[in-house]
Amino acid sequence: MSEREIDQEWVRRVQHGDKHAFDFLVKKYQRRLARLLSRFVRDPAEVEDVTQEAFVKAYRALPSFRGESAFYTWLYRIGINTAKNYLVAAKQRPILSADFEDEDGDKTSAGEQIPDLNTPETEYMNRQIVETVNQAVATLPEDLRTAITLREMEGLSYEDIAIAMDCPIGTVRSRIFRARDAISAQLKPLLTPAQNKRW
Numbered sequence: 001m002s003e004r005e006i007d008q009e010w011v012r013r014v015q016h017g018d019k020h021a022f023d024f025l026v027k028k029y030q031r032r033l034a035r036l037l038s039r040f041v042r043d044p045a046e047v048e049d050v051t052q053e054a055f056v057k058a059y060r061a062l063p064s065f066r067g068e069s070a071f072y073t074w075l076y077r078i079g080i081n082t083a084k085n086y087l088v089a090a091k092q093r094p095i096l097s098a099d100f101e102d103e104d105g106d107k108t109s110a111g112e113q114i115p116d117l118n119t120p121e122t123e124y125m126n127r128q129i130v131e132t133v134n135q136a137v138a139t140l141p142e143d144l145r146t147a148i149t150l151r152e153m154e155g156l157s158y159e160d161i162a163i164a165m166d167c168p169i170g171t172v173r174s175r176i177f178r179a180r181d182a183i184s185a186q187l188k189p190l191l192t193p194a195q196n197k198r199w
Contacts, residue, residue: 007071014062022062026055029072032154033079039149040083050086054079069163073156077164080146128190136186140179147172148179 001009007028013021034051041047058078065074137145143165150156150164158176162169 004070008067011062011065011067011071014059015065022059025071025075029075030055032072033075036076036149036154037079037083039153040080041086046086046090050083051079053086054082057082070160073160073163076150076154076156076160077166080164084142125190129187132186132190133183136183137179140182144175144179144182147175148183151176 007025010021010024014025030051033054034047037050037054038044038047041050054075058075061078065071137148140148146165147161150161151158156164158169158172161172161176165172
């Protein structure tokens with residue numbers, strides 16, 4: 001049985017009145033959804049609230065879930081919309097952090113993802129790259145930021161992102177291309193050696 005089929009079996013149980021079946025889906029996806037939403041909402045306590053609200057909305061909407069997309073894709077879409085509504089209500093702009101929690105709840109710095117040669121220069125350069133990427137992503141328009149976050153941070157396929165963002169796959173490709181292009185433009189000065197640099 002595939003992951004999608006397993007999820008749909010739990011969904012079917014919830015739709016037939018088994019309220020405890022939804023607990024399985026919450027336990028399975030709670031940390032993953034919270035990690036995604038933490039890329040939009042800064043305060044960890046607020047991330048927890050928004051995640052919980054997203055699951056409440058998902059539970060209420062589950063009777064209309066038809067299984068045309070994977071459950072987690074449908075859930076991510078609800079989560080993203082819940083986060084957007086929260087930010088509009090709070091009049092905040094999403095701020096990305098260089099730190100996030102992995103699947104096991106361990107705090108990880110995005111800088112640790114970049115190969116490190118353990119010299120002060122490479123450590124400094126890595127920190128600059130991480131900060132520049134996070135700043136570039138944070139300043140992207142919301143649609144580009146969402147697309148690149150779902151692709152690069154969550155590893156969703158273009159098809160799943162199209163479903164999650166409720167747009168054609170061509171639009172997803174265009175948004176990801178534009179987001180990468182904007183990030184590359186910000187990184188270029190860091191990665192291009194200065195012409196007249198003296199050592």
